[in-house]
Amino acid sequence: MNIPENLYYTKEHEWVRVENGKAFVGITNYAQDQLGDITYVELPEKDKVVQVEDDLGVVESVKAASDVYAPVSGVVDSVNEELEDSPEIINRSPYKDGWICSLKDFDSAELENLMSAVDYKNFIM
């Protein structure tokens, strides 16, 4: 089961990695497996201000579409433009190369509301 220890997780199957004061966001291995081959990613606009659970983007697969929600409040800092032409990177590497965007000025207190790897594993079982 592919659920890295050092990440935070949401009930909507997003993960968060805190790095250099930014919150990097993507979707979990479970999510990419459920979706199947990803064909399109709608990235958020840079500098967009989001509250927790606001729309952060969309991930589309051949057979389905799934909204991505902000796991914490913050401001969109960078977006992974590689996903525009190669959305399948998320299938191949959901936690590393398949990051969707990063948030700056995020509310770190909100991290406490997210699940640990152990909690997420129990959640999806």
Place this chain on the structure above:
Amino acid sequence: METPLYSVHVDLNAKIAPFGDWDMPIQYSGIIAEHLHTRKFAGVFDICHMGEFRVKGHDALSDLEKLNSADLAGLKTGRCKYGFLLNENGGVIDDFITYKLADDEFMLVVNSATTAGDYDWIKSHLSPTTIIEDISEQTGKIDLQGPMAYDILNKIIEDDLAQLKYFAFINTSIDNCRVILSRTGYTGELGYEIYCSADDARKLWGIFLESEKALPAGLGARDTLRLEAGLPLYGHELGASRTPIAAGLSFAVNTKKEFIGKNAVMKDIETGCSDKLAGLKLDGRQSCRQGQEILLKDKVIGKITSGSFAPSLGFSIAFAYIKTEFTDEGTKMEINTGRKMLPAEVCSTPFYKKGTAKIPLC
């Protein structure tokens, strides 16, 4: 319901989902991988869920001529033909293929969801001496599709497969299993549909997959392949409320004979259809889905019947019924996905133009 190959799909870790009454493999390694592999090498598809009927009798041909929009009089033994069962209003009950086994015997291959309804409809229109037998349960069907399908099959059967023309079939054996094998398919690629005894399906599946060029492919890839090839799907492009003329399929309608639904068909031909099936090319990877409305200058001009990302093209495509005056190639419009308005443009079909389905083999 499960096909005779169900446990094979489970062993291959296929994603299995309900398809009507059937639990079918949607994908094995991934829809896009299976799609691309079929276009380059060969895909093996479990299609046992489709229905087959045997119709026999000295009046079988004339009975079927009345039921089938397509010309059967010119159909030779060893050939098959695509056509429609139409209701009295010219609407499509099903699209299906008729195989002429002998002057008085035919095999009909119908969609899985419509098998029971088709059987009742056909049976209620037969002469007293014509018999229809539903052989679906005892018949397995495996599709072998892709440019390498010929090489793979030719090594396995004794007949000279190069002589088998498009929409022709032979009765033959593969490893002592009796089969009907036609050069037909639903992918736009060179390929074959193999009908066998349900008991032999597992054995034949294994034989086809012995070739390292063959990969199992599921219903997900089947749908992306057929859409790229511009092939209609019952319940999407075809249904009871429109004639095949509106779908641009008049090649499978013979107006020189009498058949159920002819009056409505002739009306569509003579006065034209108010809306027509058209192919749409979208502006990027983002896709649209069945049921979404199409707008031009804020007016609804049509509705999507099928939409998907096209793996062999790199952008999304769709079929839609659109008001006829807006169906010229190049006409631009917008699709309302509910979240966004997606730009689209009418294009010619097939969308994928490099399909090998009809290539000469000799």
